[in-house]
Amino acid sequence: MQTVMVVPGESERFWNQTPFRSYLFNAFSLLLPSGEQFVIRAMEDAATHLPEGAPLQDEVAQFVREERAHQRAHRLYNAQLAAQGYNAIALEARIERAVQGLEHALSWRERLALAAALEYLTALVSRHALRGEGWLVHNASRQSSLWRWHCEEEVAHHGVALRMLCEVGRVGYGRRMALYVLASLILLGDVARHTWDFFQTDRAQGRLGWLGGARSVAGFVLRQAVGLARMAVGWLGYGLPMHRLAPASQVGRNAEKARIEVRPLQACDIPRLLVLEHKKWSDGQAADADAMAQRIAAHPQLCMGAFCPRTGEALASLFLKPISAVQLQSARTWADCAKICSHDGGQTSRDLFGISLSSISPQGVEAIFAFFWPRALKAGxxxxxxxxxxxxLARWRRGEPDAPVESYVYAMRRGGPQDPQLRYYWQKGFKTIVACKAGYFPHAASLDYGVVVRGRIPLSFLAPLWRHVPLSWLRGMERCLARGL
Structure with missing residues (x-):
């Protein structure tokens, strides 16, 4: 991997075609040595909380190597800015003091959340920098090579910080968003401050006047109005649930999803679904052919499958049914909730019960969720x-024989539920525990207990609006948001 490079001399001060565009990237460069160090320390601290041998440890190690390479390159870059007469040394020193203050003020989880937000933002900017030449000139210059190398790596590896946050650093939605806003203000404020300082230096030395500076800024804003609007949409995308931002693995995610076929289930799919059921569940837990046929016949639009188009193998399946508040409260067991009735949910319920989610492929689950979300919005x-x-639960009970089961069910660890299955669903957006029930279904490790959890469908509060929006538009919205991530 290359570790690049020094900014050229005086004759290429405005290397990115215009003064403002040159100032913009130079301003980002001043942030990077201290900012990258903050991110590196946050990731290394968080990595100590990963289980031994976790795949994320290798990803973090690669991430840190790349960030250190960025640090070295931009220290050289900033040294040349100082040699050109800019206040680079003083501005870098101020940033370093601010970063040290943040490190002392925040817990390790908050530092990780702030690092993930910074990585998301830098990847967002990097995507736009790599799109054409509206932001970043594309030629053989050393600056262009440096920035394109850096932007490509930021886009490629920003998901590592998000997955770390999802795995070990949960801080709650409100705090995550507050730290995201803080990260946005830090970047925006510092870039504006540095850009102004560069302009003042060049104006004082007679290289650029007020009119030339204003023309440079206005030209960029006018030419990039659509790109800036697109970036604003991407900025809002951070408000999506974490499982949408940070799937289990980014490696080949888009390619895998593109190769997966998702559609409503039909009776002819049942033989392949049975193979999937028995790969995932024990004989006592797996659904039989009659149960599947009954679910598909009763609610065909609420039964979905993800299939490999090459082999036809069932990768994931999701069975849902409408449910009313009365049914949910009166049900003592999972079988009571899952039973298919002619009056399921009545005519007014807007709630669903997830009968079964079976999967041998994380990408298959993602593809099903992406398929179902716009349809759920449209249906209300x-x-x-x-x-x-x-x-x-069974292992916990051996150490706590007299404690109530609820003490375990509601216990939190590292920002999420202590139980691994509840934690999995929590990461998928099912954050509310509705009930803990004895004898809910046979499961030795759970001592036959079950927990009813609830998740809200993102943006479903706008149901009156979605009812009048064509499904094709909603599908396009889902794809747009997915690309924006």
Whole structure:
């Protein structure tokens, strides 16, 4: 991997075609040595909380190597800015003091959340920098080579910080968004401050006047109005749930999803679904052919499958049914909730019960969720309930024989539920525990207990609007948001 490079001399001060565009990237460069160090330390601290041998440890190590290479390159870059007469040394020193203050003020989880937000923002800017030449000139100059190398790596590896946040650093939605706003203000404020300082230096030395500076800024804003609007949409994308921002693995995610076929299930799919059921569940837990046929016949639009188009193998399946508040409250067992009735949910319920989610492919689950979300908005569904096992309960009970089961069910660890299955659903957006029920379904590791959890369908509060929006537009919105991530 290359570690690049020094900014050329005086004759190429405005290297990016215009003064403002040159100032913009130079301003970012001043942030990077201290900013990258903050991100590196946050990631290394968080990595100590990963289980031994976790795949993310290798990703973090690669991430840190790349960030250190960026540091070295931009220290050289900034030294040349100082040699050109800019206040680079003083501005870098101020940033370093601010970064040290943040490190002392924040917990390790908050530092990780801030680092993930910074990485998301830099990847967002990098995508636009790499799109054509509206932001960044594309030629053989050393600056262009440096920035294109850096931007490509930022786009490629920003998901590592998000996955770390998802895995070990959960801080709650409100705090995550507050730290995201803080990261945005830090970047915007410092870039504006540095850009102004560069302009003042060049104006004082007679290289650029007020009119030339204003023309440079206005030209960029006018030419990039659409790109800036697109960036604003991408900025809002951070408000999506974490499982949309940070899937289990980014490696080949888009390519995998593109190769997966997702559609409503039909009776002819049942033989392949049975193979999937028995790969995922024990004989006592797996659904039989009659149960599947009954679910598909009753609610064909609420039964979905993800298939490999090459082999036809079932990769994931999702069975849902409408449910009313009365049915949910009166049900003692999972079978009561999952039973198919002619009056399921009545005519007014906007809630669903997740009968089954079976998967041998994380990408298959993602593809099903992406398929279902716009259809759920169009249909007006608001909430989904699931019955979850608690497979860590039996082991916990051996150490706490007299403690109530609820002490384990509601216990939190590293910002999420202590139980691994509840934590999995929590990461998928099912954050509310509705009930803990004994004898809910046979599951030895759960001592036959089950926990009913609830998740809200993102943006479903705008159901009156979505009812009048064509489904094709909603599907396009989902694809747009996915690309914006």
């Amino acid at each position: 569904w608001r909430q989904i309930y699931l019955g979850s096992p608690v497979p860590g």
